[in-house]
Amino acid sequence: MAKIFTLLLIFYLISSSAFANNITINRSSGLPAAGIVVYLTAKQNTAEIIAAKKLFHQSPTTISQHQKKFAPYLSVVATNTDVTFNNLDDITHHVYSVNANSQFDFKLRKDSTEKSLSFNKKQSISMGCNIHDWMAGHLLVLDTPFYGITDEKGRLIFNALPKGNYILSLYHPQLKKTDLQDKHDIQLPLNQTYKLTLQRQMAETPSQQSLDDFDFVENY
Amino acid sequence: MMPFNSLQNRITLLFILLLIAVQAVSFFATNSSNERFENQQLKSQLSQAETLLKNDLNKSNYYLTAFAVTVAKDYGLKQMLGEDTRSLLVALNNHRKRIDADISFAFNKQRVVIGELLVKDPNDKSKKITLGEQINTVFSHPQWLTNEPVSVYYQLKDSVYQLVIAPINSGDMVVGHIAFGYLINDSLARSISDSTGFSVGFGLSGNSAWHWLALHDTEVKTTNSAIEQTDFSPLTSEISQTYIFANYPLGTVDGLELSATTFQLRSNLTAAIKKDGSQILLIISITMILSLLGAYLIAISLTEPLRQLVLFSSNIAKGDYHSKITVGSTEELNKLALQFEKMQQAIKDREDAITKQTFQDSLTRLPNRNQFHRDLIDIGYPFLLCQLSIRRLATINDTLGHDVGDQVILEVVKRLKTLGKPLYQVSGNVLLLRWDNETKSNIKSCINQINSVVEPIFSYQNIALHLQINIGLTESAGSPQANQLLKEVDSAMQISKQKNLLHQLYNRQIDFNTLDRLQLINRMKSAIENDEFILHYQPKLNLKTSTVEGVEALVRWEHPVNGLIHPDTFIHIAEQTGQMNALSLWGINKAIEQYFIWQAKGIKLQIAVNISPQNLINEDFCHLLINKLCGPEKLHQAITIEITEDAFLDHSSKAAENIVLLRNKGIYLSIDDYGTGYSTLAQLRNLPVAELKIDRCFIQNLTQHGVDQLIVSSTIKLAHQLNLTVVAEGVEDQQTQEWLIEQGCEKAQGYFISRPLSANDFDSWLSKSSYSCNYITT
Structure with missing residues (x-):
C-alpha cells in the first residue's frame, strides 16, 4: 500500500511538474492585488487529489507580535493545524478573538513567548490586542491545503496539483x-x-499604528 | 397762596419748568436707551441661550460618545456578545446605569438587535427598566451601524432620544455595535432653561404640522402640564407679538425636523423695562421734590431783598423815616439799598419843607389854618374867635399893585400882633384872631381893641391908606370843633362884609342862610318859573304934597319850605349864577301887571323896579327893557328903574352907555342906596339919572348924629343943583320926616310911612292911611 502511494506520488511529481498553474x-483599478489569499477546493476526491492533500499538508504557522503589530497581518492555516x-x-500582549465560533484570549508576557492553538472548523478569525x-x-482557517498568497504583482503559482476541477476562492479582510x-x-x-479582476475596490489595509501622538507609547 | 405774578413764584415756576423739561428729557432718554439696552440684552441672552443649549446637547453627545466608545472597547462586553442574551442584557444595563442613559442597544455583526433596554418612565424616580420590542430583529436604521461612532436623534414611538452608536471591534473588524441615549424630555428642557433663564422647548415639525416634544416654560410652575398650558408655537407668525424667541434646528428624525426653541414672554421683558421705568420715575420724583425745594429756597433768597425793600418803602409810606435796611451782601443790592436810604432822607427833607408850608403862610410867616386846627386840639377853655378881612384889598391890588396889597397885609398883621393874641392866616386876605377866655359879653372891648390898632392911617410910599376891616365873630364854649368854628366865623364875616358892618357875631340864622344857599341856587330857576317870587310894595311919599305918588317894588321869595326869603340872601345868588336878567325881567313884568291892576282900580301909582348892575351891561336886557317900557302904552311914565351906585363904579363905561341909552328913551332912573358906595356926586353929574335915593344908614340915626345931618343936607343941596330929585330912605320917625321936609327933600320912604307890603295889604293900607294918592281922572 505504501509502495503504491509512493509510486503514485513519484508519478504525480513527475507528471505535475510539467503543469505549473x-x-x-x-484590483478593480487594474493594479496587481498583492497579499490576497487564493484557495482551491477540489470538487472530487481522486486518488491523486487525496495523495496531493497529504503531500501538500503544510507545517504549523506562527503569528508573531512584533513591534506592537500582528506579523503577518493575515495568516492562513489548515484545520487542525497548530x-x-x-x-x-x-x-x-493580550491577544483575543471574540468570533462566535472560536473565542479565545491569552496574555503573552515578554518571557512566555509562545502559545499554540488549532481550529477544527473553516473560519476567518479576527484578532486584536486588548492592550494595544x-x-x-x-x-x-481553511479545510483545504491548496492555498497561497499573491505576491507584489498579484501573481501566485500552484505547482504540481493533480488535474481535475476545482473551485477558486479569494480571501482578504478588506475584500468586499x-x-x-x-x-x-x-x-x-x-x-x-x-487572470482574475476584483469586482469591488478593496478597503485600505490598516497600518496597525497607534493614532496617539504620544512618544512614550512606542515603549509600551 | 401768593399771587401768580409775584417774582418769587415766577422764579419758582421757571425753575419748575426747567426741571420738568430736563427731567423729562433725561427720563425719556434713559427709558429709550433702557429699552434699546433691554432689546440688545435680550438678543444677547437669546444667542447666549442658543450657545448654552447647544453646549448642553454637545456635552451630552460628547459624553454619550465617549462612554459608548469606551464601553465598545471593554473586553468584558466584547466577550458578552457571544454569551446568552440575559447575560448580555445584564452587562448592558450595568453600563447604562453608569451614565443613567434612558435607552441602550447592543447589535451583533449582522445588525440584529441583541439587546435593547428602555427606562420605562424617565420621570419616575425608581427608573424601571423594560426590555425593548426590537430584540432579535434587524435594526430599523442599519445605516447608522458603521465602523465609526454615530450621533443621531432617534425616534421611538412618541419619544425622541439623543443616541450615540459606537462600533465594537475585534481587532480591526466590526463585530457589533453598542448604543446609549438620553430622552429629550421636559427635565432636559428645564435644566437648559435653568441655565439660560429662558423657556426652552423641543419641537418636531414636518408637513407644516408642529408639536412640542418637550417643554419647560418658566411662566408655568408645574412642568407636567406645561405643554397643554402653553399655546406658543414658533410656526405662527403673530406669536412674535407675545413672545420673543429663537429656533435652532438640531437635525432630522425620520423626516421630521427636530428643533430647539428658546423663548420669553414679551410682557416679561416689558415688565422689566417698566420696573426700571418706574424706578427711574421714583428717582426722578425724589430729585424733582428736592429740586423744587431748592428752587423755592433760591426764589426766596432772590426775592428776600426785594421783600426787605418793599417793607422799607412801605415804612416810608407810613411816615417812618428811621428804619434801616439790610438786603444781603451783593454789591448791586447794597447799591440799591443805599439809594433807598438816600431817597428816604430826600423824602424826609422835602416833607419837612412841605410841613412847614402846611402850617405856615409863606408871606407873613403866620401859622395857617392847619396850625389852627392843630392848636385847637389842646384847648379846653372858652374863647372868642375873630375872622378879619381887609376891606377893599382887591381894589388896592388892582389899582396899586400886589406889592402894595402884600404890604397892607403885612402891616395889618404887624398891628394885630401887638394885641399879643394867637394870630393865624387862613388865606391871603383872611386872618384869624383868638381871644382866649373871652365870651361874647366882651365883644365890644375886643372889637374896639382890634379897631384901635388897625384904624390909624398907613403910609406907604407916600400913599395914605385907610385900613378898614370886616370882622366875623363866634364863640367857643369848650370843646371846639375847628371846622364848625371856621364855618361860623366865615359866615359871620361874610355878613359883616355884605352889610358893611365892622363886625358880625355868628348866629344860627346866618348859618341857616349859608346852609341853604346851595339849595336856593338849585331852586331859583324853577322858582321863577313857578311864580314863587312875589313883589312887595313900599310907598314913596311926596313930602311936599303928602301924596303917595309911587311905590318901590321889592322882590320877595315865598319859599314853599323855608317861608319868606329876604332878597339880601338870594339876589347875590342870582347875580352869581347868571339869573339876574330873568329875575329882573320877572320883576318888571310883575310890576307892569300890578300897575294895570291899580290902574283898573283908578289908582295911579308909579312903580320903581330895582335892577342889578349886571342887567345894565347886558345889551339884550336893555333892549328888552326899552321894548317893554317905550311901547305905545308909554309905560316908561309908570315904571321907573332903580340902580345901585355900584353900577357906575364897576362897569362904568358899558353901564354908562346903556344908562344914557335908557334915559334917552325916556326911562326914569334912580340911584339907589346912595352913599354906601364910592361914587361921588361928581361922577353922577355926567349920568342922566333923574333921582337920588340917600341910603338909609344916613337917615336912620339922623336926629342923633350931626354928621349925618350935615351929609344929608349937603347931599340934598348938591342933588338939587344937579337937577336930581332926592328920596330919603329909612325914615323911621316923625322927627326925621319933618327934618327932611325942612331940608327940601322931595320924597321919603321908610317904616314911619309903611314897611313893604303885599299888593293886597298895600291896598288896604292905602285906603286906611291919612296920605292921599293920585286918582285917575276919567
Missing part, C-alpha cells in the same frame, strides 16, 4: 463581500495564466 489577481503565537516584543487597541491580525463570496470554477492544469 499561474494565477494573477488584479498556530503558534510568538511575542517578539519585550512587553505584554490598534493591533489587528487575521487568521483564515461579493469578491469574498464569488466562487470560480477552474480546471487544472491551466494551459494559460488564469
